[in-house]
Amino acid sequence: MTAPETNKAPAMPLMQVAEAQTVRLVEIRGGRGLQHRLAEMGLLPGATFTVINNHNPGPCTISLKGSRLILGRGMVHRVFVTPKN
Amino acid sequence: MSDKTLTIALAGNPNCGKTTLFNAITGSRLKVGNYPGVTVEKIEGTVTHNDTELHIVDLPGTYSLTAHSIDEVVARNFIIDEQPDVVVGITDASNLERNLYLCMQLLELGVPVVIALNMSDVAKARGYRIDAEKLSALLGVPVVPTVATESEGIDDLLETVIATANDPEAMERLRLPNYGTEVEPHVKELTAYIAGKSALARRPRWYAVKLLEDDDVTIKHIKELCPDDAEEILARGLKLRSHIESICGDSTEIILADRRYGYISGACTEAVTHTVEARHDLSDQIDKVLTHPILGLPIFGVMMYLVFQLTFLIGGPLSEMLGELINEDLVGFISSHWEGDSLLRSLVLKGIITGVGSVFMFVPLIVLMFLGIAILEDSGYMARAAFIMDRVMHKIGLHGKSFVPMLIGFGCTVPGIMATRTLESKRDRLTTIMILPLMSCGARIPIYTLILAAFFPTEYRTPMMCGIYFIGIVIAVIVARLFRATILRGEAAPFVMELPPYRMPTVKGMFLHMWERIWMYVRKAGTIILVASIILWALATFPRKTEFDQDYDALAKVVQVEIAADVAAIEAATPADAPAAVTEKSKQRIAQIAQNEADRLAEIVGQRESEKLQYTIAGRVGKFMEPVVKTMGFDWKIGTALIGAFAAKEVFVSQMGIVYSMGEDVDEKSVELQTKLQKTYSPLVGFCIMLFCLISLPCVATFAVTVRETQSWKWGFFQAGYLTVLAWLVTTVVYQVGSLFL
Structure with a gap:
C-alpha cells in the first residue's frame, strides 16, 4: 500500500522551524484533551501559521489567523508541521 | 414594547x-x-x-x-x-x-x-x-x-x-454549522433521537454534538436529567462516535472543531476582505526581547522587584499613618468620650475597631500591590510573565499561569485563589490553591513587624523580612513537588497561550481593574473579620471572672500609699529654701518614683487582666493547647493569640495585646507590647512565632474560598490541616535545634 504522504515533505517538530517560515500543522502528539483544547483555539491539523519567534527549544511564538499564540517547551516537540508549499 | x-x-x-x-x-x-x-x-x-x-x-x-x-x-x-x-x-x-x-x-x-x-x-x-x-x-x-x-x-x-x-x-x-456529508447525517440522526426525550428536547442538537464529543459534563447532565434512558442514549452516542472515527480517522471532537472552523472560514471568505496585516509588528519586536530565553527571566525579576518596591516604599508609610489614625486617634477619641467599663464599650473598642481596623490599615499596601499587578496585566506583560515563569514553574510541577495567582497571593490569598480559575488542569489548579497560603499575604506583615521590632536590631529587620518571604516560597516549592509526586500526580499541562498585543494601560482601566480585587479584600474585612472579631472578643471575655484570687484593688492601694509616703518623705527632707540643685534633685527623684508607681500599677492591672483571661474560653483553650505549642517554645498566651489568627492573621497582634493587657489601643508599633514581649520571650521564640504564622492554617476567609472554589470541604480541611501540621513540625524543629545553640 503506497502512502499518500510520499510526495509531501516529512513532518518535523515545530522546534526545528526557522523564524518567518509559514507551515502547515500535521499533528499534535498528545492526549485527546490537549488536542481538543488546541483544536478549539484554531490549532487544527491542516491549519497554516507563521513562526514569529523561535528560541529552540522553546518558546515559540506563532501567528495564527491574525492572533499570536505562544507555545512552551513542553509543546514545541509535540507539534509536527510541514512547510507550506 | x-x-x-x-x-x-x-x-x-x-x-x-x-x-x-x-x-x-x-x-x-x-x-x-x-x-x-x-x-x-x-x-x-x-x-x-x-x-x-x-x-x-x-x-x-x-x-x-x-x-x-x-x-x-x-x-x-x-x-x-x-x-x-x-x-x-x-x-x-x-x-x-x-x-x-x-x-x-x-x-x-x-x-x-x-x-x-x-x-x-x-x-x-x-x-x-x-x-x-x-x-x-x-x-x-x-x-x-x-x-x-x-x-x-x-x-x-x-x-x-x-x-x-x-x-x-x-x-x-439561525444557520447552524453543517458538519459535512460524512458527519452531518449522524449528528442529525442523534439529534432526532434525543429530541424524542422530553427532558432533553429543549436543545437536542447541543446534546447530540456534545455527546459525540464525549463531553464529561454533558454525560453527567444527561444521567441526571433522564436517569432511565441515559444508558441507551449514551450507548447510541458512543456507537455513532466510533462510527465517525472509523470513517474520518481522527477523534470526533477534532473533526467537529475542524468542521466548525471550516464553516467559519467559508463565511469569512465571503464577508471579510483584508488587505494588510500589520497588527503585531511592534509587539513582535518587543517580544523578541521580553520573552527571550535568556534575557526574559532577569527582565521579569526587575519587574517584580519594582512591584514590591512600589508596594513597600510608598505603601509602608501610608499604612503606618492609617494605623495611627485608627489605633490612636479613633480609639483615643472614642475612649475619651465614652467612659466606663461597659460590655458594649469593650466590644466596640477591643472587638470591632482593633479587629477590623487592623485589616483596613493594610489597605494602602494592598492597593499599591494590586496597582502594580494591574499595570502588568493591562499592558499585556502578564501573559508574557506567565510564560517566562512557565519554565521555572514547570520544574516544581506547576503551570506558568499558576504564577499570576501566586503573585496576587502576596497581596491577599483570597483573590489569589479566585484567580486560579484560568488554569485548565484540575490538578494544576488544586496544587496552586494548596500552596497559595504560603505566599506571605499582606495580613502577615503586622505580625512580622511586631516581632522584628521587639526582638531584632534595625539592621537585621529588612533581610529577615525578605527571608521569611523567601522561606514561604521555598516551602511552597517543596510542598508543590511533593503533592505532584503523590496525591496530585501528573504532568503540568503544556503551555499554550494567546499573547495580546502590548498596549498602553489607561488610568481608568487600571483603576477599574484594581478596584475589584481591593473590594474583595475590604469586603473580607467588613464581613468575615467583623464577625470573627466579635466572636473572638466574646471568647476572650466570657465567662467573666468576678471573684479574683487576689484583691488587686487592695494591692494597688498599697502601692499608692507606699509611693505617697515616699514622696512625702522626700518633700519633707527638702527644705523650701534649699539650693536650686537640691530642689532639682528631689524633683527628679519624685518623677522617678512616679514612673515606678505607674509601672507597678500597670503590672497589677496586667496580672488582673491575665487572671481574667485565663478564666475565659480563649484562655482555657490556650491553656489546654499549651503542651502542644510548648514544643515550639510558645506559652498559653501565644496559643490564645494563635486562635485569634485564624479569624485573620493580623488579629494575632491585637490578640497578643489583649493577652498582655496593654489596654485597648494596641498595634504592632506599641512600644509597651514590644518591651513586654522582649522581657518574656527570647528572639528565637520571636522567630518561631513568625515562622508558625507564615505556615500555619490560613485565615477563615481563605478556608471559605478554598471550600467554595474546590467545591469540597475535603480540600478546605486538608489545606488547613496539612499547613498546621507542617507549621508545627517546622517550628518545633527550628526551636528545638535553635535552643541547643542559642
Missing part, C-alpha cells in the same frame, strides 16, 4: 474587549479585561433602554464551551440553567475567525444570539473590511459593529438585542 426585564449574557474570548463593552453598556465602573479570565466573579449590571429593562451578565472569557476550565463550565452552565433571553457573542473583529468559534457553539446551544463585531476600528485600521450584513445573512443572526472603547454602536446593539428577544422567529433563522 414590553416592560418585562430581559436577561442578556455577554460571552466572548479573552482579550476581545468584553468587559469594556459591559462597562460601555451599563456605565458601571468595572475593569477592563486583558488577561484570560479576569472576570473572576459573575459580574452583573442593569440598564434601561427604550423602556425595556436589561439585566446584563458578563460571563467569563472563554475560547469555547467545552468543559476545559472552570470558566468555560461557568459560562455554559449559566446559559443552560438561567436561559438568558439573548446571548451577545462578542468578537474581536480584527481576529474574527478564532473569535467566531465560540459563537458557533452559542448557536448550537439553541439560544437567540446577537454577534457584536467589537474593536471594529482596530480591524479597519488593520485593513480588514467586514460586511456585517453579509455575515449576518450567512450565519442567520444579527451582526452589529461596535467600538466599546469609544462607546460606539452601543445603542444599535441594545436595540438589536431587544428586537431579537422579542422576535419569535429568531431561533428559526
Whole structure:
C-alpha cells in the first residue's frame, strides 16, 4: 500500500522551524484533551501559521489567523508541521 | 414594547474587549479585561433602554464551551440553567475567525444570539473590511459593529438585542454549522433521537454534538436529567462516535472543531476582505526581547522587584499613618468620650475597631500591590510573565499561569485563589490553591513587624523580612513537588497561550481593574473579620471572672500609699529654701518614683487582666493547647493569640495585646507590647512565632474560598490541616535545634 504522504515533505517538530517560515500543522502528539483544547483555539491539523519567534527549544511564538499564540517547551516537540508549499 | 426585564449574557474570548463593552453598556465602573479570565466573579449590571429593562451578565472569557476550565463550565452552565433571553457573542473583529468559534457553539446551544463585531476600528485600521450584513445573512443572526472603547454602536446593539428577544422567529433563522456529508447525517440522526426525550428536547442538537464529543459534563447532565434512558442514549452516542472515527480517522471532537472552523472560514471568505496585516509588528519586536530565553527571566525579576518596591516604599508609610489614625486617634477619641467599663464599650473598642481596623490599615499596601499587578496585566506583560515563569514553574510541577495567582497571593490569598480559575488542569489548579497560603499575604506583615521590632536590631529587620518571604516560597516549592509526586500526580499541562498585543494601560482601566480585587479584600474585612472579631472578643471575655484570687484593688492601694509616703518623705527632707540643685534633685527623684508607681500599677492591672483571661474560653483553650505549642517554645498566651489568627492573621497582634493587657489601643508599633514581649520571650521564640504564622492554617476567609472554589470541604480541611501540621513540625524543629545553640 503506497502512502499518500510520499510526495509531501516529512513532518518535523515545530522546534526545528526557522523564524518567518509559514507551515502547515500535521499533528499534535498528545492526549485527546490537549488536542481538543488546541483544536478549539484554531490549532487544527491542516491549519497554516507563521513562526514569529523561535528560541529552540522553546518558546515559540506563532501567528495564527491574525492572533499570536505562544507555545512552551513542553509543546514545541509535540507539534509536527510541514512547510507550506 | 414590553416592560418585562430581559436577561442578556455577554460571552466572548479573552482579550476581545468584553468587559469594556459591559462597562460601555451599563456605565458601571468595572475593569477592563486583558488577561484570560479576569472576570473572576459573575459580574452583573442593569440598564434601561427604550423602556425595556436589561439585566446584563458578563460571563467569563472563554475560547469555547467545552468543559476545559472552570470558566468555560461557568459560562455554559449559566446559559443552560438561567436561559438568558439573548446571548451577545462578542468578537474581536480584527481576529474574527478564532473569535467566531465560540459563537458557533452559542448557536448550537439553541439560544437567540446577537454577534457584536467589537474593536471594529482596530480591524479597519488593520485593513480588514467586514460586511456585517453579509455575515449576518450567512450565519442567520444579527451582526452589529461596535467600538466599546469609544462607546460606539452601543445603542444599535441594545436595540438589536431587544428586537431579537422579542422576535419569535429568531431561533428559526439561525444557520447552524453543517458538519459535512460524512458527519452531518449522524449528528442529525442523534439529534432526532434525543429530541424524542422530553427532558432533553429543549436543545437536542447541543446534546447530540456534545455527546459525540464525549463531553464529561454533558454525560453527567444527561444521567441526571433522564436517569432511565441515559444508558441507551449514551450507548447510541458512543456507537455513532466510533462510527465517525472509523470513517474520518481522527477523534470526533477534532473533526467537529475542524468542521466548525471550516464553516467559519467559508463565511469569512465571503464577508471579510483584508488587505494588510500589520497588527503585531511592534509587539513582535518587543517580544523578541521580553520573552527571550535568556534575557526574559532577569527582565521579569526587575519587574517584580519594582512591584514590591512600589508596594513597600510608598505603601509602608501610608499604612503606618492609617494605623495611627485608627489605633490612636479613633480609639483615643472614642475612649475619651465614652467612659466606663461597659460590655458594649469593650466590644466596640477591643472587638470591632482593633479587629477590623487592623485589616483596613493594610489597605494602602494592598492597593499599591494590586496597582502594580494591574499595570502588568493591562499592558499585556502578564501573559508574557506567565510564560517566562512557565519554565521555572514547570520544574516544581506547576503551570506558568499558576504564577499570576501566586503573585496576587502576596497581596491577599483570597483573590489569589479566585484567580486560579484560568488554569485548565484540575490538578494544576488544586496544587496552586494548596500552596497559595504560603505566599506571605499582606495580613502577615503586622505580625512580622511586631516581632522584628521587639526582638531584632534595625539592621537585621529588612533581610529577615525578605527571608521569611523567601522561606514561604521555598516551602511552597517543596510542598508543590511533593503533592505532584503523590496525591496530585501528573504532568503540568503544556503551555499554550494567546499573547495580546502590548498596549498602553489607561488610568481608568487600571483603576477599574484594581478596584475589584481591593473590594474583595475590604469586603473580607467588613464581613468575615467583623464577625470573627466579635466572636473572638466574646471568647476572650466570657465567662467573666468576678471573684479574683487576689484583691488587686487592695494591692494597688498599697502601692499608692507606699509611693505617697515616699514622696512625702522626700518633700519633707527638702527644705523650701534649699539650693536650686537640691530642689532639682528631689524633683527628679519624685518623677522617678512616679514612673515606678505607674509601672507597678500597670503590672497589677496586667496580672488582673491575665487572671481574667485565663478564666475565659480563649484562655482555657490556650491553656489546654499549651503542651502542644510548648514544643515550639510558645506559652498559653501565644496559643490564645494563635486562635485569634485564624479569624485573620493580623488579629494575632491585637490578640497578643489583649493577652498582655496593654489596654485597648494596641498595634504592632506599641512600644509597651514590644518591651513586654522582649522581657518574656527570647528572639528565637520571636522567630518561631513568625515562622508558625507564615505556615500555619490560613485565615477563615481563605478556608471559605478554598471550600467554595474546590467545591469540597475535603480540600478546605486538608489545606488547613496539612499547613498546621507542617507549621508545627517546622517550628518545633527550628526551636528545638535553635535552643541547643542559642
